[in-house]
Amino acid sequence: NAGVTQTPKFQVLKTGQSMTLQCAQDMNHEYMSWYRQDPGMGLRLIHYSVGAGITDQGEVPNGYNVSRSTTEDFPLRLLSAAPSQTSVYFCASSYAPRPTRQETQYFGPGTRLLVL
Amino acid sequence: AQKITQTQPGMFVQEKEAVTLDCTYDTSDQSYGLFWYKQPSSGEMIFLIYQGSYDEQNATEGRYSLNFQKARKSANLVISASQLGDSAMYFCAMTSVTSYGKLTFGQGTILTVHP
Numbered sequence: 001n002a003g004v005t006q007t008p009k010f011q012v013l014k015t016g017q018s019m020t021l022q023c024a025q026d027m028n029h030e031y032m033s034w035y036r037q038d039p040g041m042g043l044r045l046i047h048y049s050v051g052a053g054i055t056d057q058g059e060v061p062n063g064y065n066v067s068r069s070t071t072e073d074f075p076l077r078l079l080s081a082a083p084s085q086t087s088v089y090f091c092a093s094s095y096a097p098r099p100t101r102q103e104t105q106y107f108g109p110g111t112r113l114l115v116l
Numbered sequence: 117a118q119k120i121t122q123t124q125p126g127m128f129v130q131e132k133e134a135v136t137l138d139c140t141y142d143t144s145d146q147s148y149g150l151f152w153y154k155q156p157s158s159g160e161m162i163f164l165i166y167q168g169s170y171d172e173q174n175a176t177e178g179r180y181s182l183n184f185q186k187a188r189k190s191a192n193l194v195i196s197a198s199q200l201g202d203s204a205m206y207f208c209a210m211t212s213v214t215s216y217g218k219l220t221f222g223q224g225t226i227l228t229v230h231p
Contacts, residue, residue, distance in 0.1 A: 033217065035219070040223070042120075042209070043161075044221070045218050092161075094217065103149055103211060105217075105219060107162075110161075
């Protein structure tokens with residue numbers, strides 16, 4: 001199993017450009033999520049999905065869109081990049097958001113995004 | 117709302133000694149999960165250990181154990197027999213019954229293991 005994969009590893013954008021961060025998992029996990037990590041801080045939830053066709057907002061959703069057409073893929077779209085979106089982005093997945101160890105989220109390697 | 121507090125920005129430990137990383141949490145929910153993740157300098161997030169709020173025993177995973185004190189709302193990570201490879205950032209995180217799947221993270225503790 002590859003686990004959770006993310007592409008690209010690193011990206012530089014200009015203000016106003018759009019792009020899609022890709023995330024895929026091969027563990028048949030129901031739950032997928034996107035977090036961002038800013039310097040000196042823990043991760044903050046952007047969007048999440050409890051299954052194909054179902055998405056919802058997290059703590060910091062503004063400026064980002066998501067969709068989930070398959071169980072495996074959960075892309076994150078930046079609509080019009082801003083310097084404040086410079087961050088490291090992590091995708092994660094788990095079996096299910098239930099009160100057991102099955103809710104443990106496994107993370108991808110991250111995407112470093114620099115917006116100029 | 118839930119909150120995680122890690123009060124130790126940095127910790128130092130000698131190789132082969134044990135170290136405790138502190139974590140306190142705040143939630144009004146009775147059902148919740150507590151997690152520890154390790155982030156080495158390479159940047160990936162590595163899951164270490166999980167503790168459910170109704171688990172009667174402290175969780176253990178190899179050299180990692182979680183000292184869970186429910187009344188004090190603390191979930192400290194204990195690393196026994198530290199190794200140089202344990203040098204990393206460590207994050208405590210939680211979910212709760214009203215926000216399962218939505219991890220709330222602390223600010224992290226940087227652990228440095230000295231030879």
